[in-house]
Amino acid sequence: MRESAAERHDRLLGLVRERGSARVSDLAALLGVSPVTARRDVEELAGRGLLDRVHGSVSWPRDADAGPADRPGPGSGPAPAPASGSGPAGGGLVLGMLAPSSTYYFAEVIRGAHEAAARAGARLVLRISDYRPQEDQTRTEGLLSAGAEGLLVAPGWQDPGDPAAFGDWIASLPAPTVLLERRPAAGSPLDGLDRVCSDHAYGVLLAVRHLVRLGHGAPLLMARADSPTAVAVRSGYAEALAVLGLRAPQDVIDSVPSELFPDAFEQAVRALREAVMTGVATAALVHNDVDAIQVVQRLAELGVRVPEDLALIAYDDEVAALADTPLTAVAPPKREVGRHATELLVERLGQSTGAPRRHLTLLPQLRVRGSCGARNHP
Incomplete structure (x- = not known):
């Protein structure tokens, strides 16, 4: 199957993040695409603020106000802490987020989550599944290993059978969990989790x-x-x-x-x-x-x-x-989904285990x- 533009963008972001900067011509070779395609991808990602572009090269943004979690690569590792967060070394709250993509729809969800985490003085750690639901569990366990005390989870489900095939593990996670933009089957174990969704x-x-x-x-x-x-x-x-x-x-x-x-x-x-x-x-x-x-x-x-x-x-x-x-x-309301889910998770972490779960539904415009x-x- 041919690679989608979103998957290619995630790979491009990952390459730049690993290197710090790269020439567009080198990215084209690494991605296996034409220079024209690489330039078009770079222009789109730079237009979204996900990359900085100068004289035929691109670099990973260093704007502390926007924060690195707004500009994720394909989540093989945690995002650096924003300037306002204390991180684990400073005793600050660490939140983990699993998203299926860092571009298109979920870019704004991630942005909203990061903004809310920063306001709460928390660090947001991000991993991306590239819509491979079979990898969701491993990536989420990686978030826990990175010190996440609460989890925001948007599984990479695509097919109708994916929730049943790749979802049961979410209900048994050892940390408070909020589902984002996912509605599990009524009465299923996942239906009892906190969630925030668009209607x-x-x-x-x-x-x-x-x-x-x-x-x-x-x-x-x-x-x-x-x-x-x-x-x-x-x-x-x-x-x-x-x-x-x-x-x-x-x-x-x-x-x-x-x-x-x-x-x-x-x-x-x-x-x-x-x-x-x-x-x-x-x-x-x-x-x-x-x-x-x-x-x-x-x-x-x-x-x-x-x-x-x-x-x-x-x-x-x-x-x-x-x-x-x-x-x-x-x-x-993509950005608001990320924001409200993060606020709910932070609130959940400060409550007793018996506090009622919530399903929050936000209305599109x-x-x-x-x-x-x-x-x-x-």
Whole structure:
């Protein structure tokens, strides 16, 4: 299977972190990609503040205010303590965080967690699983070995069967644990843990209701099925239609990463085009942002314009605003998830073992831009 852009970014960050600095041409060789691809990756990561770039080279940022846990590499070791934290040597609280990625969606979750840890005078230690759930347990045990007294855990689940296959160990961890952006099966051992999640069903309802109020019928859903968020968006779509008394115009269009499965992605785009051209639907919700931008570009080449012919809303709001036509998007409260989960963990560490567990659900927002401004339809 080809490596995804997110996985490549994590490898690039890891290389720079290990070396302190590196030439872009050397990174291209180490990553096994073209210099053009390496420069593009570096520009994106530098734009997010994850790297410093100067004269053909990149370096690991040294901004103490942002803190190294905001700029993680692929977590083979703990992040250095922020300037304001005392670390284990100074007797400060140490929190461990397992995340499936350090880029895209989880970059903001990590940022929120780091900010909250710094405010609490704690050190945040980060490890990344690269969406390999079979490695989650080992990496989490590494956090405990590094001195973590409490844990923030976002397992690298992708398939529906992953929680059952790679989740039971979480309930028996010897330290207080808070799940992030993961909803285990009701009644399972993991369901009894503290957790902080975005309410993706509510986010989908916001999108569908907005499109209907613009005069459209039920929108189509084009979505992946390779992450807990994708699964939640799919189930939320069915719930939203039921709440609004609508029927899906056709089955969900299955999407895949275009860089990994270009033929299947093309097939999905053409299915969406066919639905528009035949009048089946005049609006669509697309998960995720990257797919949505690529969908809009390909639709334009196939003669379908957004928003003139199709009103479109993306889900995630990571890069939606950067499209040629800025995309209306559902924005899960990613940074707030990290912040509230860390605050809950710190509070938990200061409580007695009998204190009630909590499930905290945060509501996404709809950020309206140009892509849903298609003409009203009767």
